[in-house]
Amino acid sequence: MRWLIILALFFSLTCFAEEAEQAPEPKPNEFAKIEQLELEIADLYKDSQGKTGTAKSIIDMQMLKKNEDIRAELQKLINKRTEENTPRIIGFVNDQIEYLTLAIDFLAEQVTKLQSDLDSADQEQKLIIQKTLHETTTFYHTILGEHWTNFGWLELLGKPDDRKKAELIKEIEQRLEFLSTKLSFDNQQENMLASQIKSAAEEEKASLQLQYILAQRQVAGDIEGLQFIVDLANKMGIDTTDYTKQLFVVSGNLTNEILDIKVLWSLLSDGLIDFRDWLAQNTPAALFKLFVFLVIIFIFKIFKNITRRIVTRAVSSPTLRMSQLMKDFFISISGNTVLCIGILIALSQIGLNLAPVLTGFGVAGVIIGFALQDTLSNFASGMMLLIYRPFDVDDFVEAGGTSGKVSHMSLVSTTIKTFDNQILIVPNSKIWGDTIKNITHEKVRRVDMVFGIGYGDDIEKTEKVLEAILADHPMVLRSPEPTIKLHVLNSSSVDFIVRPWVKTEDYWDVYWDVTREVKMRFDREGISIPFPQQDVHLHMIKKNED
Known part of the structure; x- marks a missing residue:
């Protein structure tokens, strides 16, 4: 059905050449492609006469494609006019x-007829008619867009x-109102x-499912x-x-237009109006529902504290063997989850529709997500x-380019206290994206x-002195055994x-004590500790006397 108008109207394109004779003579071959396409459309129209079914639909599609080519050529000519x-x-x-004016009138009639056929058809035929109606409507809207172009x-x-431009704008305004009303009815x-x-x-x-x-x-x-x-x-x-x-309320789709100030303000205004009307109609019960709301929140706060204590004991x-960060996370998330559930239950008890609230949270979450990309990276x-x-x-x-003792951890940052007692707050993304060296993770260090x-100097004597120094130190572990080797x-x-091997907390004490003792014992035992030096040999050359 939707291609019939193309067959009837493209035939009128054959008169383009006659009308063009009244205009000034163009440059050679400047309009040759458009004229050729018009002739091809006329030939296709003749071929379509007497054909039905698939063969006719194929020719119709060819004619539509050639008209699109004509419009593309027109665009090129306009750009370099x-x-x-x-x-x-x-x-x-x-x-x-x-x-296109004739096409719009024809397609509008076809849409109206198909809608009437859909209303009167039986259930088995409705799916087929509905598909045809959708295709015709889409084509109708496309023609409207090309008409504006x-x-x-x-x-x-x-x-x-x-x-004519004002007539098209008026037609679009009427189409908007009609589609809006139709969407409201069909959605209901x-x-x-x-x-x-x-x-x-x-x-x-x-x-019912077929109707649905x-x-x-x-x-x-x-939509x-x-x-x-x-x-x-x-x-x-x-x-x-x-x-x-x-469109946003019915479909829930977030588009660029929904972020327009006027649209956002309209949504907010409607929400405030709905709230005002609800409050006016439910004033007698509002105070009681508010009391119920506060009681539920109070009860769930108690549940929150109980949950936190239970989870604290469990973790x-x-x-x-959980880390402190994981313990804090589970304790915090358990309590907050219980409280959020309580808030949602309390809101439902006072008759508030949670769907718009959750939708608002979704929109706000998208906006906040874009604004806090770095923070979300730290959170991850x-x-x-x-x-x-x-x-x-x-x-x-x-x-993260720092060293020190971890004094506090959160899901966003880590607080490190340096060895000279400075406090550094490092973003977690910087720590996770770099090499992490845990100095005190193991209980024993070498x-x-x-x-x-x-x-x-005597090598064997030196080995015995070093062994004695390690054996005498109380913080040096006997197992694993120390290693002393000429290197x-x-x-x-x-x-050497x-x-x-020492306990991790004794590392620096042993390091400093052994270093000090080595110097003192080497001095007593007459073992030298050399410093870098270089021997220089001078050879005297006698000058030959003449």
Whole structure:
């Protein structure tokens, strides 16, 4: 059905060449492609005579494609127009206006007829008719958009047609109102059918479900059509605030238009008006509901404290071996979850519809998410630190370009106290994105030290002295055994590695004590500690006497 207008109207395009003879002579071959396309459309129209079914539909689609090619060529000519060829281009644009005007009238009739057929058809035929109606309506809206483009072309060419342009704007305004009303009606039908299905008997559900599917498709088509016309109306300068708000309320889709100040203000105003009306109608029961609200909140605050204590005991069990950050997270999230549930229950008890509230939270969440991208990155890194536990509170770490003792951890940042008692607050994203070195994670550490002696000193005596120093120190562990080995023959010294094992908290005490004792014992035992030196040999050369 939707292609019949194309067959009838494209035939009129064959007169373009005759009308063009009255215009000034164009440059050679400047309009050749458009004229060729017109001839091809005329041939296709002749071929379509007498054909039906699929063959006719294929020819119709070919004709539509060629008209799109004509419009593309017109756009190119308009972009590079000259004074000489402008009258001829205006003629082609006016032909398009006449054609599309007839097409719009025809398609409007077809949409009305198909809607009437849909209302009177049986259930088995409705799906087919509905699909045809959707395709025809979409094509109708597309033609309206192309018609508006034609008037934009005329303004560029210096020949605006304000009367026909105003008629199209009025038609779009009427279309907006019609589609808005239709969407409201179809949406009510869909909601009513959804409610009936829940309470219907099994033998009735099959028929109701088919009707519900039809209603869903009808609403989806209404939303698609209204969104297209709203976009077109915005280009025309028509106020579409109410229609944009309706699309958001019905579909829940977040578009750029919903962020417009006027639309947001309208949504807020409607919410305030609804709240005022509700308050006026429910004043006698409002105070009692408020009392119930406060009681529920109070009870759930008690539940929150009880939950926090229970979770605190559970996560403090030594068998779980949780990090302090994970303990704090579970304790906090458990209490806050209980309180949020209480707030939602309290809100539902006072009769507040939670769907708009949750929708508002969703919109606010998207906006806040864009505004707090860095914070969310820190939060995600905090979750990774919580899961993998590379360090805990009171650990000494090197992370995020800093080193010190971890004094506090949250899901956003980590507080590190440096060895000279400075407090550094480091974002978790910087810590997680860098190498993390946990110095105190293990209970036992090895102290790595190197001591050099001179080449003339006794190696065995040195080994015995080093062994005695480690054996006498009370903080050096006997297991694992310390390692004392001659390591490197350096340029100025013979180096020994000394590697005792100690408790992590004794690391620096052992390091400093052993270093001090090595110096003192080497001095008493006559073992030298060389410093870098270099022997220089001078050879004297006698000068030959003549």
